[in-house]
Structures are given as C-alpha cells and as structure tokens.
Amino acid sequence: LYSYNTCISACEATGDWKLARDLVDRIYAAGLTPDTITYNSAISTCAPSGNVEEALRFLDEMNENLIRADTVTYNACLACFKYSKDPRGALDFLETMKARNIQLNVFSYASCLAALEHVANIDNSMKLLAEMKEKSIRPNVVVFNTIIGACAKAKDKDLALKIFDDMKAADVKHDEITYGALIDACAKVGDWEKAISLLHDMVQENLKPNLIIFNACISACEKGGQAFKALEIFQNMKSQGVTPDVISYTACMNACEKSGMWQKALDFFNEMKDEGIAPTILTYNACIRACAKGGEPAKAVEIFNSIRDNNMSPSTVSYNSVMMALERGGQPEKALEYFREMLKSNIAPDNLTFNQCLKAASKLQDADLSLKLYGDMIKLGLKPDRFSFYCCIETAAKQGKWEEAVKILRTMHQEGVMPE
C-alpha cells in the first residue's frame, strides 16, 4: 500500500488524476484497502487541472468505503478550486467543512485564499483573515503571502505594503516569496522605483533574489516605461549568476516594444533562441506586437506563421496582435481575413478581436459590416464597450449617416455604456 501511495503521490506533479484513479482501482484489485493517505494523494492530483468533480468523487468514495476523511482530505479538495471553473466555490466548500465538523487549520484558509485570489475582491480575503483571528488560527507566512498576492492582482499596492507591515507586527517572518508578491504589486501599477527599492531591501536582509524576483522587477520596469532599467536588471541577474528564462526574455521584449525599440525586441527573440530557450506563445505575441508597433506588418505575419511551424497554436491574442499589425499597416481587409481564419480554426474571438474588426470596418467605411459584427458580438455573449460603440459611430459618421450615429449612441445608453 505504501508503494501504491507513493506512486499516486507522484501523479500530482503532472496532475495526472486518471493515472491516480487507475492506481486506486488497482489497490482494490490487489485485494488491499486504500487508506486516508491514498485518497488524500489522489485528490491532490486533481488540483493542477482544477478538477473539483473528480476530487469530490474520491471524497464520496472514501465515505462509501468508510475510510476516514480528515482535514488534509478536505484541504486537498479546497486546493482543487483554484484552477476550476468556479474558484469561488471554495468559500462554499469551507462552509461545508464547518457543517461537517471538520477541524479547520491554517492550510484550509490558505487554500481558500489562494482560490479566491484571481476572482474575488480583497474584502473577501480580509474577511477570511479576520475569521482566522476569531478561531485563533495564527496566519503564517503563506497566508500573508497569498493575501499580498491578492492585493497585487487587484492592483492595490498600498494595501499590499500595509499587509507587509501587519505581517511584521504579527511577528511572522517573511521570505523571498513575500518580496516576490510585493514587487509584483508594484509591477502591476508600474511603480518600478518601489520595486527596485524592495529588491535592495531583500538583499540587505540577506535574502537572495531569485529568478522570479528578477523577472518581476523587469516587469515592473516594463510597466513603468523604463526599458533601460529593465535591460539593466536583465544584465544584473546574469552577473549574479541567475540565468534568465523565457519569462525574462519575454518581459524584456515587452519593455523594448513599449519604448519603441522594436528591433531590440526582435534581437532578444533571436538571442533567446540562440541560447536554446524555447519561446512560448506569449513570446511570439510580444514579437508580433513589436512588429506592429514598428510598422512591419509583413514581419508580423511571418512570425505569426512561424508559430504553427514550431508546433504551437496561435492564441486569441496572437490573432488580435497580427490584426493590429495589419491595420496599422493600412491593410484592414487583410486583418479581416485573419478574423475569418480565426473563426475557422475555432479560436475564440474576444472583445478586443471584435473591436479590432470594428476598427477595420470603420477604415473601410463599411457600415453593414460593423452592424453585422455588433450582432455577432451579442450572439457570442460579448459585451460591446465604449470603444466598440465608438467605432460603429465613426463608421456611420464617415458615411454621413448621422441618424444611424444617433441611433447607436442611444443603444449605447440603453446598454449602460457611458460615452466620453
């Protein structure tokens, strides 16, 4: 049984819950009885894919077979919500745990906080923190780090820094991850100076900046429009023996592109390939956008096509980016061709895709097209925003159709979209 459990545990790294399922069945087939650890491990394999259904199936199976489900079991289930379709379900599950008299611990709250990070507002996280206090469960470094991470996602840098102070006041020792989350909070609002100052702080405290820390700093400089600072950090990390990865390169490329140095962005692209680092789809997208900004639509198309040559699929953003390049290059018809190709390839268009098309329709002065696109957006459940309406109005305006323009303005009001 110990051997089986070890194997099941190994499935977590790859998130292979099917294999875990098979191994559990084999335990029974071998005439053995799985224990709590077997199921706890099996449930954990469902976390990377956010497969809550399968996790709960394992939990039910435990109950049917009278295998005791403990706090770790329930915590493992909670962790499955993070990447599920409904991460907020973690809150309900926490209530289920209470109702079933499962003893909550710091892991329960940390898992729940991690699940909420991407979807909820920070108030929810703060409530959970308060609840821990009530229950005399002391928040640990992971709990604080997770909350700081949530502040970063919500672009609330000040709250992130305040939590950091609270953490110190509570005598909870911070670590590299704390700094990583704090620097990310600065990055998200483009405060590159604070990000770099935090980098220095951690060095002072004898915490060694790792790859993620440097990458977050590069991103902070990029967002703050400081391309040269970003490149400086890129050099610094190398001289400190930290090898840049694909994220470092992609972040640098974005920094270059944002500052108008699109050739430099492409240089990075070539350099990373020379280093034997495989680009991700995000890297390709950064390249395409650099070409778009540089007024090189042909190059953008070339790189777009090379995505498939490298056995990857263009993403929605890839299409949006290549369409942007073509539009900027004065080829709106060609941009629309890519839109059609996108639909054929079953890549889901998003709001930006449609806005891009509406912009093309405006350039082509094609009011019928813009009307059709508007209808398609609604059909697909996408919400036209101010820019979508703006394009429609512009198209009507170019054709002197003022009545049509006024009509669109009214629709806009009805839809609750505020005009500028």
Place this chain on the structure above:
RNA sequence: CCUUCAUAUCCUUUUC
C-alpha cells in the same frame, strides 16, 4: 527533509 494539503514572475485595441 524524503507516501498526503496552501503562497510570488511574461502578451493584445482607444478618436487627432
């Protein structure tokens, strides 16, 4: 610290 639970880093449109 060796069978089971939680945390940080990269991409897209804005009137002229």
